[in-house]
Amino acid sequence: MSEFALIDAIHARCRTQRHDVVTGIGDDAAVLACPEGRRLVACTDTLVDGVHFPRGTAAEDIGWKSLAVNLSDLAAMGADPAWALLALTLPAADMEFVERFTGGFAELARQHGVDLVGGDLTQGPLSITVTALGFVTSGAALTRAGARAGDAVFVTGTLGDAAAGLHWLRNHAVSTGARGTTITADAPAALLQRLRRPTPRLVAGRALGGIASACIDLSDGLLADLGHVADASGVGIEVDAAALPASPALRVHCNDEERLSCQASGGDDYELAFTVPPDRIDAVVSKLIDVGCAATRIGRVAGNSGVRLCDAAGGTIEPPSRGWEHFR
Ligand code: ADP
Numbered sequence: 001m002s003e004f005a006l007i008d009a010i011h012a013r014c015r016t017q018r019h020d021v022v023t024g025i026g027d028d029a030a031v032l033a034c035p036e037g038r039r040l041v042a043c044t045d046t047l048v049d050g051v052h053f054p055r056g057t058a059a060e061d062i063g064w065k066s067l068a069v070n071l072s073d074l075a076a077m078g079a080d081p082a083w084a085l086l087a088l089t090l091p092a093a094d095m096e097f098v099e100r101f102t103g104g105f106a107e108l109a110r111q112h113g114v115d116l117v118g119g120d121l122t123q124g125p126l127s128i129t130v131t132a133l134g135f136v137t138s139g140a141a142l143t144r145a146g147a148r149a150g151d152a153v154f155v156t157g158t159l160g161d162a163a164a165g166l167h168w169l170r171n172h173a174v175s176t177g178a179r180g181t182t183i184t185a186d187a188p189a190a191l192l193q194r195l196r197r198p199t200p201r202l203v204a205g206r207a208l209g210g211i212a213s214a215c216i217d218l219s220d221g222l223l224a225d226l227g228h229v230a231d232a233s234g235v236g237i238e239v240d241a242a243a244l245p246a247s248p249a250l251r252v253h254c255n256d257e258e259r260l261s262c263q264a265s266g267g268d269d270y271e272l273a274f275t276v277p278p279d280r281i282d283a284v285v286s287k288l289i290d291v292g293c294a295a296t297r298i299g300r301v302a303g304n305s306g307v308r309l310c311d312a313a314g315g316t317i318e319p320p321s322r323g324w325e326h327f328r
């Protein structure tokens with residue numbers, strides 16, 4: 001199996017749809033037409049086998065997730081996604097893996113009108129680097145730096161499902177070798193789905209552009225990621241533990257302590273956390289209702305630094321991550 005047969009297989013599943021791709025896959029580099037008056041937004045993320053997804057994850061799900069984590073970064077900037085590049089490192093020229101991987105990648109790409117315009121193929125331990133490119137109206141990018149004292153803190157969707165799914169896998173899945181993992185019948189399907197196929201919140205990110213004061217996507221865990229907003233903005237953030245949104249599946253599969261740990265410190269949520277000035281809260285809530293994205297108010301910008309997890313009386317709860325390092 002040659003490198004070029006694999007590239008052809010990728011290309012066949014990712015045909016160019018967009019009119020702004022002047023030259024796509026097949027030349028030395030892609031040539032892309034940028035819309036006037038907009039800024040290019042660029043990000044890249046690498047997924048390593050056994051680190052960013054459990055060994056044995058289905059190829060389709062790895063393909064989906066490698067694009068999803070990048071689109072999530074674009075969402076956090078309030079950007080419209082346009083193009084992606086894919087650098088694949090494979091242990092062997094495995095056509096079946098490439099076809100299935102590209103199927104999952106292309107499924108998500110199509111949903112968001114993203115064209116794959118180039119990439120690279122090399123041999124080595126399985127690792128995937130995707131670069132995503134998109135646009136934002138000049139001056140309207142959401143950053144981590146705009147949170148101000150008195151702003152409300154919100155999060156989209158629900159938290160903790162992916163971390164709980166990963167925890168379950170580590171305790172229950174019977175590994176049968178490098179690429180094969182047997183899942184038992186009582187697997188928490190909803191939690192595992194969130195781990196394998198995160199939903200990048202592009203629609204919400206676009207709706208928040210020009211309204212939210214700061215925004216970040218949640219990849220490393222709520223408290224850790226809000227810490228980046230606090231640092232970049234030069235503020236403190238208080239999070240109400242009781243306000244953190246949980247899915248029905250998380251409530252079924254976790255006790256209270258596990259649930260809070262997954263919600264506050266678990267990774268891989270790919271929800272957006274954002275801050276909103278008090279006079280714009282109504283506008284944000286109605287915009288998110290318009291686009292069909294649930295969001296929950298979870299705290300406030302207060303104090304000078306750091307992130308504090310609060311109980312109902314306003315007291316500090318010790319962040320639960322310490323006992324759950326195996327999520328990392
Ligand atoms: P070069 O040796 O000039 O870098 P390559 O043989 O690596 O060219 O790539 C040939 C063409 O195929 C290029 O347009 C490149 O962008 C594209 N390509 C290579 N690998 C991938 C991939 N994994 N996904 C998408 N396009 C790819």
Ligand code: MG
Binds near residue numbers: 119120121
């Ligand atoms: Mg190359």
